[in-house]
Amino acid sequence: MAGLTKSEFANPVINWIDTRLPIFTMMQKEYGVFPTPKNFNYFWNFGALAMVNLVIMIVTGIFLAMNYQPNTELAFDSVQHIMRDVNYGWLIRYVHQNGASMFFIVTYIHIFRGLYYGSYKAPRELLWMLGVVILLLMMATAFMGYVLPWGQMSYWGATVITNLFSAFPVVGPKIVTLLWGGFSVDNPTLNRFFALHYLMPFVLVGVIFLHVAALHITGSNNPLGIDVKTPQDTLPFHPYYTIKDSVGICVFLIVLSALVFFAPNYLGDPNNFIPANPLVTPADIVPEWYFLPYYAILRSVPNKLLGVCMMFGSLMVLFVLPWLDTSRVRSARFRPVYRPLIFVWVLAVILLGICGAHKPEGVWVILSRVCTVYYYLHFLVILPILGKLERPLPLPESISHPVLGGRGGGPLPGGALAKLMEKA
């Protein structure tokens, strides 16, 4: 296999490099002419948005790390030093803080896109599973990042979440000691969380590389969920999707800016403006909004070990989703029963999030239990059975050919339907 590449680049310098290390040929192949289904709607922006978001987080994070002190005596004040004395430190920190929330918004929409259009089905199972790994890594990174400002909610959040591991028999307490680096959340915990919080994003970059590599083997799914059949079904990635993604990036940046400049603490907790104090427990220990649904699942179960298992299980079930969903039709557009049911599932998740923000009393316990049961019911019972019972609508012949049937009306050109969705 060894041997020089025959480069087609005219520029002699690029040609010289490309001959020896064909990164330009690779970029041209994977991001220039890469054949991409031509019927994407704007849901297909969110992968690129997540990538941009990650870059923003890494860049701002590096500058924060230059001024942050991972020491329990200094951490809180060093964050305030960044906010007050470092040039544009408030901007860097608020972008990082709100960027974390945006990262989860973007990723959750990206996941919903995958669920709605069946992007997890063969042959994209591994692509999907790598995505779940990315989600888990993101969550671990976000959790440890939230501990670093060393406010009350940082400290108590860390205490509650790390303590969850103690529920596991035999190894549990040992895991907790290892996480803490001692016998309570303290300076060693903060030190290791800082080190890991700096490391994890780069692990994330590695897994995302695999995610994208797998994507470029299978090719992208599309709103119709049918395979690309002819070159007429596709467009080169550049300029068609580079420009379409750019539109999305601009809108994304507007939302991020609105948060950063006009409501930077809207998604935060007032308690985290109080320095960590192991002797005073806040009235209500609540995680960041993006963890609330899992927190609600955890608290809906009276038994600690079972609750922890249910919480982690709610994510683990995603790994086997490609095999739980027995329907061979990908896009919800052609699955008349799955289509409303996926929204019911989304509603259950939103309700779980609301339950997670409230004290587990009265109606909230009942609601979170109902929603937890439905969450699992959707994956473990409904999806396997539905695939056998549901009668999908007729699938279009190809992406570029007229659709048969469509949404109950007369035949529509395949693209026209996509256009409708795009505007919706």
Place this chain on the structure above:
Amino acid sequence: MPKLRSLLAGVFAPALVVASLLSVPAMAQEDAMPREKWSFEKLFGTFDLAAAQRGFQIYSGVCSNCHSLKLLHYRDLSGIGLEPEQIKAVAAGFTVPLGTDDQGNPKEGPATPASAFRSPFANDKAARVANNGALPPDLSLIVNAREGGANYVYGILTGYVPAPAAFKMQDGLYYNKMYPGHQIGMPQPLQDGTVEYTDGTGTSLDQEAHDVVTFLSWAANPETVERKQIGVRVVLFLVFMTGLTYAVKRKVWSNVHH
């Protein structure tokens, strides 16, 4: 199938409405929360500098007897419109620790603009001993650190009313309608006419509380004005960029039949 869809939509929409109603924070039920008008809370709002300076006068004269403002330096006071000379003069009025002298003994001296605000007590223990066991919180971030923000702090300062007859008070605590549990360790700090303003502004309790909360809001978020001003420019630029990018996208895609 459309029947099923509308049926589900009929369930989905009311459920969302109910959920959003339920999710309104419990704070909304607390009718004690005042709704003051603040110069800085609007989209383009800035700090009322005269109010903030009066608030600084109250902090210096009243609050600073017990409450520290550790995260601030005297130089920061340029943020509420003090001139360099005024800041030097303000700082010089405070004696702060200045490290050690040549013999290694702790040294004290007049503060400079670079000095951190002087704290009333050497440490938390000393603060508790002097305050009947209660620890007066640092005020640097107090407006951010309480649900309700500026309105809450204003509510505490103006919330001292006689305890209801049936209410059992502990010794050494004071009744405050805003404070959770209504028993607060801080005696009423401000009354009508507690301070005398040099600019002739009236010194009603409401005015004093309003001024000191304006000052504390600035102290908690000194970047507010700059942040919003940059934000307006950034968002305007991005809206323009979005329009431009969308136009280019339309042009690029114009030859695609889909």
